[in-house]
Amino acid sequence: MAQSDHGDARKQRIQERRNVLHDTALHRRLKDHLPAAFNERWTRRHWIHASLFVTIGALAATIVPGFSNSIDNPLPASHASLALPLPPLALARQGETPGDSWQILRVQRGQTLSDLFEAAGVPATVMHRVLEHPGTREVLTRLKPGTELAFDLPVNGSLRTLRFDRDASHRVELSLRDDQISEKVTERATSTRTVVASGEITSSLYASARRAGLSPSAIATMTDEIFKYDIDFSKDLQPGDRFSVVMDETWREGERIDTSKILAATFNTGGKTYTGFRFERGGKFEYYDINGRPLKKSFIRMPIPFARLSSNFGARRHPVLGTMRMHKGVDYAARTGTPIMAAGDARVQFAGTQRGYGNVVILDHGRGYTTLYGHMSRLGSYRTGARVPQGAVIGYVGSTGLATGPHLHYEFRVNGQHRNPLSVTMPPPEPLKGAELAAFRAQTAPAMARIRGMEEAIYADAGSATPAPTQTASAAAPTGKRG
Template sequence: MPLTDHGSVRRHQFHERLGVLHGNHLHRTLKERFPAAFNTRWTRRHWLHASLFATVGALLATIVPGFSSQLQPALPLHATLPLSLPPQTVRPPLASQPGQPWDVLQVQPGQTLGGLFQSMGVPAETMHRILEQPGNRETLTRLRPGAELAFARGEDGALLGFRFDRSPTQRVELSLAGGKVREKVLERATTTRVAVAGAEIDHSLYAAGRKAGLSPAAIAVMTDEIFSYDIDFKDVQPGDRFSAVVEETWRDGERIGSGRILAATFTTGGKTYTGFRFERDGKAQFFTQDGRPLKKSFIRMPIPYARLSSKFGARRHPVLGSMRMHKGVDYAAASGTPIMAAGDARVQFVGQQRGYGNVVILDHGRGHTTLYAHMSRFGKIKRGQQVAQGSVIGYVGSTGMATGPHLHYEFRVNGAHRNPLSVTMPPPEPLKGAELAAFRAQAAPALARIESMEKLMFATAAAAPQDKPRDKRG
């Protein structure tokens, strides 16, 4: 065989190898599984075709982008790559910078300033340094539940800043860095809105008022100023109801308190009483819907929580033992109990009068005077001074001819004594003319608000009678 015939030599060697495998299992498998081209003798045409296919495949893999990548296993769509980041910048504690983080505490009932500072790990010495700042002690020693205190501390726990509200419009920020206390006062804008609050009483007026959103001070105005002359609040029953138009103070979108009562109604015993705030002669008073003052000219009992111990009229004198005319009434009370002026008046006399001991006489005008005797001491009054109804003019005692501490109270009309318990009191002066017109213009919108709210509130209450106490604010 010529050595130059490389094709013949290769075919000869191939057939020799096939012959060796002809009788074994591998040869049979190849014959079954591979095409006939691999089981027969390859001709020149077979080799040309194989070379052509190999060349075309190589060209495709080189020219067509992504063709070869499709032959590789798929890689994940997401990968985490380690990146080299710049070193973290170390900042000083934020408590020493504007915008520092604050730990805010809300005062709970029974908590004290000292307890709050102790809970934050702030020593008492630091607290006293804060209290020594002008204007801080009065606010911080009279904290009410709900007030907020804020503390800013450094990494070592030392107090760097302290914040509190001195008033609804002032926030105080103290900086304690560097061993000195520096104060910054921030003015906080507030707005005033008018709202209507109302409720039906279930257990107590106070509880219903608080549930309706009234402050304790606003409830006291209703009971002690507006309706005190017409309603005995000890007799208020479940089912009685009230409504009030109040001013509310808002700050940063938050309601922070209620202010003045502009109008109020109270329904008890099937009768509705009304009161509207109006300033007359520069002084705020409450009037009925037709412009008559709710405040009576005189209060019947110028001493609270006292017991009537002797009536007006003839009696045997407890000291002299003889029958004498008792020209006033006596109220037994503990020594030192405050005595109030029965009405607006001018102080006519302050001093001693024989058996009356320490005496105060008030002139109320239009011929009406009142006398208060047996006082232990006088209030801060002097002759000629104007005093308002309810002002403290003295204190219960037993000076003069008295067997024990009590108040002797007389009521005189043009010098003649009258029984303080039954005398017809002079009515207060109603609004007239331009004042009455201005009052009506002011009262009408407030009354409309109350009527609108009550229609809504009690219509809802009628539909759901099980919901008590019922309250609504609008």
């Protein structure tokens, strides 16, 4: 029995030794994985860090739950409404919505009146009602780019008022109420001052004229009305050519609204000086040279600008009949529908259909001169006996009568005799005489003096020094009110 107890004690000591060895090995493995602070005896610094981490953890545990609860708690669902009394709406305004309901549209190039009404959301039926109002159609169907139209459109969408400028001095408001249209005209004060502008061409006429202060409309007046008969602006101009103009500027509410009225102009090109002065004769304004002769020629040689000459004046084999016969005019080939212009001021002698000419117009220009325009696809609005100004459209190119294709047959007659329109000497326009010439000279002398004074001030040293790239100037006369 003593031997058995001795064996049990020996087994117990062996098991205890194994447990110690196991704990020692485990301690070594943990020591290899734990930071050095846990493997060594803690210093004062270690205890301070540990205390700080414990404090931060306690504060976080206290604050975060409270913050979360404050977010989760919804706002009180109960609220109260307080009714405030408002003044009653006037009966006249109950059916409308007053306020800033104006839409202002500016006419763009190529836009029509119907385009503007469509852009404003106004039906075409309303536009036609407006055009039926006396004096409205003449203004609204001739809108220029930049013109403003204002539409008063409340939220119900129906047009209440249309506003536009009848001219530089008058604004029109058309109020639409049921089936009635009432008109209100407001006079707008304008002022006019006369200015002188001068320039020298360096690169292009347009650029130089703009630098001199001329508007696009003033440039068009100078090139298309005053000097178009004497100067080919596409070929004749050279750097160093000069121009000067005396023009009226119209101002309204601090804005320059018009500069197209040129009173006098000079143009120096090719060693020659051309002049033009605005003068009223017989109730009509035209431009004259310094000697009182009209700048507008009695006739234009081509009734269709930029057309191709397809058949000359003289004997030829007729393209339809096949026989040799005299071709008493010239033919200009052009597309069907191309407008045909009157060669000069005239009275319509005949407008209709005539044998091989098809649709034809014959104009009587006086002093024995007549012109004929044949093979038209359709006639213009002028009828027999009507007065026609030079350049007016009298018909459209076609191929009626004896014609193989669309073209204009154009004849020029002097006392009934056919002449070649391309080589005939055109009659000079009638100059001013007597009292008209005296009035013309009295009117144009001050304008010419101002031009000469301006040019002397700008180009005084032009002969002794090379001119600067831009030689422009303008001088304004005192502002004056003109009706």
